Amino acid sequence: MTIRKQHPAGDPRPYHHGKLAEALVDATFDIVREKGIEGVSVREAARRVDVSSSAPFKHFRNRADLMLAVVDKAVESLRIAVEASFLSQSDPLDCVRAAGDAYLAWSYTHPIHMQIITASCASLPRSADAQHQIDEMTGYWFAWFGAAAASGALRGDPDPCIAAVASGAQLYGLSSAFAEGRCVSPAMAADPLATMKSAFALHLANLRS
Structure with missing residues (x-):
């Protein structure tokens, strides 16, 4: 699942969807499909759901945590x-x-x-x-x-x-x-x-x- 939101130029990109962790996991499946498991990164998952690169770390401390949720x-x-x-x-x-x-x-x-x-x-x-x-x-x-x-x-x-x-x-x-x-x-x-x-x-x- 890819979520795209519009923001005024120069504004920060806070995430208001309420299901960021789920969106990041779904985005990671897409990354694996396109780039393989070695292509997964928290930064790339954040880019795909259109949030700041720091936003995922409220849910996943690192790539290993993200992949743990994907395996689950x-x-x-x-x-x-x-x-x-x-x-x-x-x-x-x-x-x-x-x-x-x-x-x-x-x-x-x-x-x-x-x-x-x-x-x-x-x-x-x-x-x-x-x-x-x-x-x-x-x-x-x-x-x-x-x-x-x-x-x-x-x-x-x-x-x-x-x-x-x-x-x-x-x-x-x-x-x-x-x-x-x-x-x-x-x-x-x-x-x-x-x-x-x-x-x-x-x-x-x-x-x-």
């Missing part, structure tokens, strides 16, 4: 999308399928959010709240595979943790490949999300007993 927003967006998907499911592998499809749809429509969350695994900090949300989603994932194994729903009696890791890697690999344009055929490129969901469905079908 990306993680929250993912959690909301995934949690909404499996609430009506009861079978563990149906929960896996629903959550996996939601993850693929979210990553496909929010590639910058996905890029930021991926970077937070390596080089960007996470708040305690963001880490808690990620841990909660991971806990669901492993619990579903544990329940599926306990009920005999997994073919060949595999280690449920290995099945969970393999399925998570499948999702990440699919979303990354299509986000980077690495489709193997024009037919797949025509509807990447449908292709990703079909590939994940095939993976799960091979796991079911």
